[in-house]
Amino acid sequence: MNVAPIGVLALQYCHKQLPLTVLRSRAGFYIGTMDAGEPCSRESVEYFAYREQAEFALKQGQWTQRQSV
Template identity: 50%
Template sequence: MTYGKLAFAQLNTKYPLQILKSGAGFYIGTADESGPISRESVEYYPTAEVAAQALAGNAWTQRSDS
């Protein structure tokens, strides 16, 4: 998947997955020019590089929409 499932479910728009940062660490999510839209990954990662490897290798868990 190359776009955020949760963002699409909420906004009916396909936002590309990217690496984002929060206080808890780095995560796979979506954003636009206004800022973050959704956190798609269950996991938080210690660095952007580790998160990018998880995304590239499809080694992450999609959060459910419930």
């Protein structure tokens, strides 16, 4: 479970405080950050099949923070 308002890995590796958002990849939807219109970090361990699932997980803090890239 995680409720951090900014991306932990984005801060650790990119030295930027970026808000968490739902992003999409070929593997599915995930919680991550964007910088200058491009994905910066994948923060969630989980991939979600549907955007709504990822948005719910982000809103409720029901996701797992990745510890490293």
